[in-house]
Amino acid sequence: MPEAFDPYLNNELFAKRLKELRLSRSPRLSQERLARRLKVSRATLANYETGRVAIPLWFVCAAAEYFGVPVSEFLEDRKG
Numbered sequence: 001m002p003e004a005f006d007p008y009l010n011n012e013l014f015a016k017r018l019k020e021l022r023l024s025r026s027p028r029l030s031q032e033r034l035a036r037r038l039k040v041s042r043a044t045l046a047n048y049e050t051g052r053v054a055i056p057l058w059f060v061c062a063a064a065e066y067f068g069v070p071v072s073e074f075l076e077d078r079k080g
Helices: 012-024 031-038 042-050 057-067
Strands: none
Touching: 012 042, 012 057, 031 042, 031 057
């Protein structure tokens, strides 16, 4: 029997990359401003950036679109 589809992502790599992208903006993008743009609370965004909560896939797609990067940018380890 196939596993049930899980519409959430709990991924430390995503959390790390989200924060890196936010802080790489010039001028630096605040959590408050990014949260408003992506239609979540600042507390929710902070939880996503620290990996404290499961991240919904719709948010992964919204963040990728906002930053102009492919979804794989958040999911693949860029080492090596």
